[in-house]
Amino acid sequence: MSDTHSVRAYSMGAMILHWLIAALILTQLAVGFLMSRVDSVPDTLRFAMFQWHKTFGVAVLTLTIARIAWRLFHTPPAHAPMSRAEATAASIVHVLFYALMLIVPLTGWLLVSASSTGIPTFLFLSQSLVWPHIFVPTSIRATVETVSDYAHIILAYGFGLLLVLHVAGALKHSLIDKMPSFSRMLPLGWLTRMPSSAIGALVSVVLALCFIGGGLAISQTGAPTAVNAANLGPTSAAPSGWVIDKAKSKLAYSINFSGTPTAGTIGTWDATVDFDPDNLAAAKASISIAAASVDFDNPFVKPNISGDDGLQTAAHPLVEVVLDRFERAGAAYIGHGNVLIRGATVPVSVAFDMKRDETGRAIATGSAELDRLVLGLGLQNDAKGEWLDKLIRVSFTLEASPSGPTS
Ligand code: HEM
Structure with a gap:
């Protein structure tokens, strides 16, 4: 565990996506907990929190699609020198992260789609940004709602636990092993960064835009039509005082x-x-x-x-x-x-x-x-x-x- 000179930092795109997704996930955990578990949150605020939670969750999903695309075009830097067991543990944590970054928002999306409370999802609380719900046949709605609710809650808190492990591992490498760890994900240090490719950046942005734009476009086509005021006709002819x-x-x-x-x-x-x-x-x-x-x-x-x-x-x-x-x-x-x-x-x-x-x-x-x-x-x-x-x-x-x- 000596050679710190061969250690390289992640590519710039990976860093940007990493910190954006991390900030959103931490916000999601806090907002999700407050809106679901804290009774003292006023009702007037709770509803808005649910809407922001859905908005940020869709953002996590979108950025994760971009992150996966970026990953396909960019090899991550090799692990800093560490034992084989630690390297394996770190790799497992990373794979689990990718899985949860997809599954946790997807279970949330499924939950609101199957919910008996048919509240639409408006991104950023804007009526013009309607996010579609996943089609769930009526016959299995109740089951899907229950299962996705449990899955969302358990996996979301599991996510929180994984974050703790992830940060603990990074702290151990930095403070105990004296190896570059956080600096591999920060654009400020002296480490050489892995290169970024223009084609990788383009594919990531296009896929993310297709996902979010496609979702919004689907909702537009299925948008409810405006209520037409009916004409009651001339004033009633019934005798009136x-x-x-x-x-x-x-x-x-x-x-x-x-x-x-x-x-x-x-x-x-x-x-x-x-x-x-x-x-x-x-x-x-x-x-x-x-x-x-x-x-x-x-x-x-x-x-x-x-x-x-x-x-x-x-x-x-x-x-x-x-x-x-x-x-x-x-x-x-x-x-x-x-x-x-x-x-x-x-x-x-x-x-x-x-x-x-x-x-x-x-x-x-x-x-x-x-x-x-x-x-x-x-x-x-x-x-x-x-x-x-x-x-x-x-x-x-x-x-x-x-x-x-x-x-
Ligand atoms: C990374 C993304 C996400 C994280 C980390 C996350 C996390 C959480 C957490 C911690 C809770 C509180 C669970 C509890 O204590 O009962 C929660 C609840 C909830 N989340 Fe998410 N969430 C994410 C994405 C989403 C998305 C995309 C949606 C919907 C589009 C969503 C919809 C909900 C709903 C409706 C609840 C309330 C569940 C209930 O009342 O039982 N979440 N989420």
């Missing part, structure tokens, strides 16, 4: 996503209201909503709104609310009735107050709370309310002028 001024009225909702209140919009709706505060027994209100005009300001949930796990707009184009029992609640009112959604009827209560100006015009503001699980919404994607809260808060402001007998 009030003519709703739709330009000044608003119907909306909000649901907490990952702890953050997120707005939902209702584009096309119509309402007929017969409401006389002095004759509550005869009061009645109904609202029809074009299901396809319902939107939600969250790119992860939005693609599911109209489909099977959402409002099923193709089969059920209208969501209807009918309130036919009213009572006073102090200076305000509560209307009771039903909401007809996806062909099922669910009871609902709406609290509101109503003010009138000197011209007789009325402004009613109110709200209602609905449990999306009771409505059957999002059961496939998030039945536990892990990311998307169960509570839907509907709010409205209706401005109306009296018409006919009620004034």
Whole structure:
């Protein structure tokens, strides 16, 4: 163990890829642990951590493809002088590293692809960078999800262990054997570097770009189409005590996503209201909503709104609310009735107050709370309310002028 002069450093490309991948893996281990095991991480942050974890994981996979291509074109420098057993151990650790650099991100990717929580993967949290999910047949989804989850967790922490061994080996060579070790992977030392080849660099970059670009392109072709607002047609001809001024009225909702209140919009709706505060027994209100005009300001949930796990707009184009029992609640009112959604009827209560100006015009503001699980919404994607809260808060402001007998 004497000749340090024959020891050579890795090629520049190998060094760059080594440190980039190492930094990402350490970040992945820390972020993965925090988001999965630390309860005190706020929900608002946890969701973003999952998305960054997926982004960095895809980056590890991409850079590993580049690293393997680089390796095919560049022979690594020979081991620094060491015993045969140590050289064998070092080689085994390196092969295991390559295997885990591929398998750990792949199991993570498989896990999110098979997950019952069908949350899309947006690289860098950008809606225009959709990463595709691997196709997993429905019949084996649950099994694939469980197996890949276990594999990801065990192999990821195994990766951490291997890193410790790897660094311990490097420290032993440097500090005990007094052999160049870290300097073989640093561009600063006096060691002669292995040469870099232009063709190797080109192939590595092209393969990495093909992988990441190909993935993003596949998603573009399968991207969900925008939800079209349906036209409810002319204002309902049903007799109404009030003519709703739709330009000044608003119907909306909000649901907490990952702890953050997120707005939902209702584009096309119509309402007929017969409401006389002095004759509550005869009061009645109904609202029809074009299901396809319902939107939600969250790119992860939005693609599911109209489909099977959402409002099923193709089969059920209208969501209807009918309130036919009213009572006073102090200076305000509560209307009771039903909401007809996806062909099922669910009871609902709406609290509101109503003010009138000197011209007789009325402004009613109110709200209602609905449990999306009771409505059957999002059961496939998030039945536990892990990311998307169960509570839907509907709010409205209706401005109306009296018409006919009620004034
Ligand atoms: C080198 C790359 C990666 C490393 C080192 C890594 C590491 C980890 C770690 C340490 C955990 C925490 C496990 C636990 O304590 O439960 C974790 C969880 C997770 N990772 Fe990764 N990961 C990588 C890549 C990926 C990729 C590419 C994806 C998806 C595209 C992904 C998706 C996930 C998910 C969804 C979880 C949560 C698992 C659960 O809730 O049970 N990971 N990862």
